[in-house]
Amino acid sequence: MTGKNRYAFFGGTIAPIDEARISVMTSAFLYGTAVFEGLRAFWSDEREELYVFRMREHFERLLRGCRILRIEIPFDADGLSAATLDLLRTESFREDAYIRPVAYKSDHKIGVRLDGIGSDFTMFAVPLGAYIDKPEGARLMVSSWRRVADDAIPPRGKINGAYVNSALAKSEARENGFDDALMLTADGHVSEASAANLFLARNGALHTPPSADEILEGITRDAFIRLARDRGMEVIERRIDRSEVYAADEAFLCGTAVNIVPVTEVDRRTIGDGRPGPITRRLRSLFERVVVGAEPEYRGWCSPVYRSRGDARTSAAFAPAVPA
Secondary structure: OOOOOOEEEEOOEEEEHHHOOOOOOOHHHHHOOEEEOOEEEEEEOOOOEEEEEOHHHHHHHHHHHHHHHOOOOOOOHHHHHHHHHHHHHHHOOOOOEEEEEEEEEOOOOOOOOOOOOOEEEEEEEEEOOOOOOOOOOEEEEEOOOOOOOOOOOOOOOOEHHHHHHHHHHHHHHHHOOOOEEEEEOOOOEEEEEOOOEEEEEEOOEEEEOOHHHOOOOOHHHHHHHHHHHHOOOOEEEOOOEHHHHHHOOEEEEEEOOOEEEEEEEEOOEEOOOOOOOHHHHHHHHHHHHHOOOOOHHHHHHEEEOOOOOOOHHHHOOOOOOOOO
């Protein structure tokens, strides 16, 4: 992180970050009954523009998560997008940033339930560079913690309380000298990393676990599937055994926070030749151009922040309460 944030979207408007506070009695704080999203905004020096990557898709997923937890907020995907652009313009970031919207159970009540509890929404953004700063390749271990199952806490929604599962796995990996954890399903198939999806390359094709294997249905994952297929690569979504990871030609993680990170070691077994492979390098180079609007074919994935200032649809609904 190179800068700091000053504001949040809170109480239906943009307010100073120090005023964006909830009570210690808030239901979501007590029980984890909230859903969140993570969005990335990428700064382009060449265009002097900040681009939010696949913004609408993230908010559509947030609203699906709200349905799972019976959270009702008075915004649709367009309204949430408008609030995001206004928040970023108010912050005036000229560097990469991470955006965290949260929809949560807001009543001050004791009791574990979803029914009869009010809801609210808040959002903030912070400057953020590399989440896993390992361009030469990350080292993973298979975690002793199994991935939470859909019939326990649905992983297709970014449910706050479920990330205890990820925190346990990530800390176990770090304390054992690794960069991240690789998690398995209850029946021993590969799911995902602590907060990123996994791809393997074998014989020129990409393989990735299916949504039924307790993965987050990642928006960045979907982007890499599209990018690879558009370049003639075969992408196969299927169940993956642990030993297949050891035998892969290449592996990489992807997600909003990590972008794309090569995996060069799992459980002290070298993947491929121990360096980022050609498929990973090619996709990483392409992705870095895509997210700053440099690839015309995918420019629709990138929402410009400052160029859209005059767009009534995105600015009128949430005029900043403080000067930009």
